[in-house]
Amino acid sequence: MTGTEQRPCRVCAAPIAPFMTFGSMPIANGFLDEADIATEYRFELAPAFCESCATFQLYEQPSPARLFHDQYPFFSSSSQAMAAHFDAFAASVRRRLGARPALVVEIGSNDGTLLQHFNGDGCRGVGVEPAANVAAVARARGLETIEAFFGRALAESLRSQHGPADAIVAANVICHIPDVQDFAAGVAALLSDEGVLVFEDPYVGDMLAKRSYDQIYDEHVFMWSATSVANAIRPHGLELIDVEAQPTHGGSMRYVCGRAGRHPISAAVAALRQSEEAAGICSRTRYDQFRVECEAARDQFRSLLLSLREQGRTVAGYAATSKSTTLLNYCGIDRSLIAYIADTTPLKQGKVTPGSHIPVVSPDVFLADPPEFAVLFAWNHAAEVMAKQQAFTAGGGKWITFVPDVAILDASGGRDA
Ligand code: TMP
Ligand code: ZN
Numbered sequence: 001m002t003g004t005e006q007r008p009c010r011v012c013a014a015p016i017a018p019f020m021t022f023g024s025m026p027i028a029n030g031f032l033d034e035a036d037i038a039t040e041y042r043f044e045l046a047p048a049f050c051e052s053c054a055t056f057q058l059y060e061q062p063s064p065a066r067l068f069h070d071q072y073p074f075f076s077s078s079s080q081a082m083a084a085h086f087d088a089f090a091a092s093v094r095r096r097l098g099a100r101p102a103l104v105v106e107i108g109s110n111d112g113t114l115l116q117h118f119n120g121d122g123c124r125g126v127g128v129e130p131a132a133n134v135a136a137v138a139r140a141r142g143l144e145t146i147e148a149f150f151g152r153a154l155a156e157s158l159r160s161q162h163g164p165a166d167a168i169v170a171a172n173v174i175c176h177i178p179d180v181q182d183f184a185a186g187v188a189a190l191l192s193d194e195g196v197l198v199f200e201d202p203y204v205g206d207m208l209a210k211r212s213y214d215q216i217y218d219e220h221v222f223m224w225s226a227t228s229v230a231n232a233i234r235p236h237g238l239e240l241i242d243v244e245a246q247p248t249h250g251g252s253m254r255y256v257c258g259r260a261g262r263h264p265i266s267a268a269v270a271a272l273r274q275s276e277e278a279a280g281i282c283s284r285t286r287y288d289q290f291r292v293e294c295e296a297a298r299d300q301f302r303s304l305l306l307s308l309r310e311q312g313r314t315v316a317g318y319a320a321t322s323k324s325t326t327l328l329n330y331c332g333i334d335r336s337l338i339a340y341i342a343d344t345t346p347l348k349q350g351k352v353t354p355g356s357h358i359p360v361v362s363p364d365v366f367l368a369d370p371p372e373f374a375v376l377f378a379w380n381h382a383a384e385v386m387a388k389q390q391a392f393t394a395g396g397g398k399w400i401t402f403v404p405d406v407a408i409l410d411a412s413g414g415r416d417a
Contacts, residue, residue, distance in 0.1 A: 005017060007059065009048075009050040009052065009053060009055060009057070010055070010057055010178060010179070010180055010181075010221070010222075011050065011053045011055045011057075011180060011181075011228065011231060011232045012050060012052050012053040012055075012231065014050055014051075014052035014053070016048040016049070016050045016057070016059070017048060017059070018046035018047060018048045018059045019047065019048060019049055019284065019287045019288060019291060020046065020047060020287075020290075020291035020294065021044060021045065021046040022045040022046065022047075022213075022216065022294075022326055022329070022330045023044070023045065023329065023330060024042045024043070024044055024045075024329075025042060025043060025044070025045035025217070025218070025325065025326065025329055025355065026040050026041060026042055026325065026329070026354035026355040027041060027062060027066060027067060027218055027325075027354055028217035028218050028219060028322040028323070028325040028326065028354060029067065029072065029073055029074060029219070029322045029325075029354075030325075030354040031073055031320065031347070031348045031351040031352070031353065031354060031360060032351055032352060032354065033350075033351060033352075034352055034357070037352070037357060040354070040355070041062070041066065042355070043060055043061075043062050043218070044059075044060055045058070045060075045216065045217065045218070045326065046058070046059045046060065047059065047216055047287075049284055049287045051283075051284050053228060053231040053232070054225065054227045054228050054231065054276075054281070054282040055222060055224075055228035055231065055232065056204050056222065056223040056224075056225075056228070056287070057221060057222050057223075058216075058218070058220070058221045058222075061178050061218060061221045062218050064130070064149060064176070064177075064178065067176075067218060067219055068130045068131040068149075068176075069131060069132070070131070070132040070133050071133060071347065072131035072133055072134055073345055073347040073348050074110070074134075074322065074345075075110065075111050075134060075137070075345065076110040076111055076112075076113035076114070076134075076171075077111050077113045078344060078345060079381055079384060080384060081248075081381060081383070081384050082113070082248065083113055085246070085248050086113050086114040086117065086171065087117065089114060089169075089171060089198075089200070089254075090114060090117030090118060091117075092198075093118075093167055093169055093196075093198050094117075094118075094123070096167070096196060096198070096256075097123075097166055097167060099122065100122070100166075101122040101123070101124075102118075102122065102123050102124070102166035102167060103124050103126070103162055103163060103164070103165050103166055103167075104118040104123055104124070104125045104126070104165065104166065104167045104168075104169060105125075105126050105127075105128065105158060105165045105167075105168050105169070105190065106118070106125060106126070106127045106128065106168075106169050106170065107128050107150045107168065107169070107170040107173050107174070107183075107199075108128070108129060108130075108150075108170055108171070108172070108173030108176065109127025109128060109129045109135075109138055109143070109145060110129060110131075110134045110138070111134045111137040111138050111141075112127065112137065112138030112141050112143040112145070114169065114171055115127045115138060115143050115145075116141065116143060118169075119142075119143060124162075125143065125144065126144050126145075126146065126158070126162060127143055127144065127145040127146065128145070128146050128148055128149075128150045128154065128158075129145050129146070129147060129148075130147060130148060130149045132147055135147045146158075149177075150177070150183060150186055151179065151182040151183060151185075151186050152182050152185040152186040152189055153186075154186065155185075155186030155187070155189040155190040156186075156189050156190075158190055159189060159190050164190065164191060164192035164193075164195060165190050165191055165192060165195055166192055166194075166195050166196075167195060167196050167197075167198060168187055168190060168191060168195070168196075168197045168198070168199075169197075169198050169199065170197075170198075170199040170200075171199070171200050172200070172201060172202070172249060172252075173199070173201075174199045174201055174222075174224070175201040175202065175219075175220050175221065175222045175223065175224060176219045176220070176221060177221070178221045180222065180232050181232075181235070181236075184232060184233050184235070184236040184238065185236055187233075187236065187238065187257075188236040188237055188238060188259075191258075191259065193259060193262060194258070194259075194262055194263075195258065195259075196241070196256055196257065196258050196263075197238070197255075197256070197257040197258070198254065198255070198256050198257075199254070199255055199257075200246055200248070200252045200253060200254040200255070201222070201223075201224050201252060201253065201255075202215050202220065202223060202249045202250065202251065202252050203223070203224070203225070203245070203251050203252050203253040204223035204224060204225045204228075204281060205225060205251070205253075205275075205276065205279060205281055206250060206251025206252070207223055207250075207251070208279070208281065208286060208290055209251075209279075209404070210250065210251065210403050210404040211290070211293045211294065211297055211403065211404055211405070212250050212251075212323075212379075212403045212404070213290075213294045213297070213326065213327075213330070214321075214323035214324060214326045214327040214402075214403070215249075215250065215323060216326055217322055217323065217325055217326045219322065224253065224255070225253075225276050225281050225282070226240060226243050226253070226255070226269060226272045226273050226276060227273055227276050227277075227281070227282050229255050229257070230273075233257055234260075237259055237260050238257050238258065238259060238260060239257065239258065239259075239260045239261075239263075239265070240255060240256070240257055240265075240269050241256050241257060241258050241263040241264070241265050241266060241269065242255075242256035242265075242266040242268060242269065243255055243256070243266070243268050243269055243272050244256075244268065248380070249380050250379065250380040250403065253272075294330075297402065297405065297406065298330055298331045300405070300406040301327070301331050301333075301402050301406045302331045302332060302333070304400065304406055304408075305333060305337040305338065306337070308337075308373060309336065309337055313372045313373055314339065314371040314372045314373070315337065315338055315339065315371055315372070315373045315374070315375065315400075316338060316339050316340050316341065316342065316366065316370075316371035316373075316374050316375075317338045317340070317341035317342070317358065317374060317375040317377055318341065318342050318343075318363075318366065318374045318375070318376055318377060318378065318385060318389065318399075319341070319342070319343055319376070319377045319378030319381065319385060320341045320342075320343040320345070320348050320353055320360045320377065321377045321378050323377065324341070324353070324377040325353065325354045325355060325356075327377070327402065328353060328355065328356035328358070329354075329355040329356055333356055333358075334356050334357060334358065335356075335357065335358045335359065338358050338375060339358075339359075339371065340358060340359045340360070340361045340365065341353060341358055341359070341360050341361070341377065342360075342361055342362065342363045342365060342366035343360050343361075343362075343363070344362075344363055348360045349361060349362050363389075366389070366392070367389075367391065367392075370391075370392050370395055370397050371397065372396070372397060372398065373397070373398050373399075373400055373408070374392065374397060374398075374399055374400065375399075375400045375401075375402070376399045376400065376401050376409075379401055379402070379403045382401070382413070386399065386413060393411040394411075398410070398416070399413075
């Protein structure tokens, strides 16, 4: 990529160009068999920032059908902390809806971990999920699930079949939808007059503050802010009415949107927009600084692993996250530096990681023959993983983290001097 190419912003159509590149990247969730390495798909992972509407977005994205298919390996129920988070998310939406009967449509309902809370007590939940395998899990749990991508056409057919939705909810999904205008048009078509769209996604402000560049991968075509969300939905007669920061996925934001003029606007919206201005989230300069920070973090991580290899220490990884694909490929890490990655997801075990081709094994291997050092790729689930794997540190093992900076942790989770 030369840096001189331009294409229209996905939100406002102003010309944009990448501010950096992470290089050639495979599909982040594209865990593969060794036999398929030669034909692995790659694209250039390069983020862009639109100075007209302040939206952080990928310049190029593989087609969604390549990402969300019948072998999609991510199950919402794989983390206990996320399951608890979804309980609270559902309770907050239900409080907004009050006691009246309500139709709740979830976009990207995955295996039904959130949707299950909108079934019963006067609520009717309908899920929309394009990945066949996870949709089948939800259906087997008795949850009505339509196997499709959400957009205006689907929204219109949902409305004619079920009536207007009182709430549309989505968790870690809206940032995956490249045609954000078609999504917003769909929301405008489906929502009742007083209805609300409540969605949460990883927050660009946290990514910048924590230098968590591993959040940037094919599925995260956007990293939203309050400013960019407001700009994206405005053309569809929608406005941002509330925001609430969430600790999930390394720092997320929950956005509540409704038809313009129909709802009181919480003071939190203006406060967050002011803090975004102050933090430079709306200016290109901040993203140029981020690029420099990413380059330094890459060099640090690689040097640590090279020096451990030189010392003959054993190093493995824990949790084959989608995020780790960007980290491993950008930093040029392979199985000579990290012998294997343990992960609880059966679909990933026995495969190798995308691009870096490190074997994924069951956590039993990690327990039976622990390495001296383990990179904690699921840094956003650090508390849950470290609690589950206490035997590792009790036996002298050390965790390595890389967010907000590269460090070796002591047994209590603090940074070793
Ligand atoms: P995520 O960071 O995209 O949510 O992916 C989490 C991955 O981490 C998923 O593959 C499951 C795995 N995992 C474990 O292997 N053990 C754990 O204790 C937790 C919380 C997650
Ligand atoms: Zn724009």
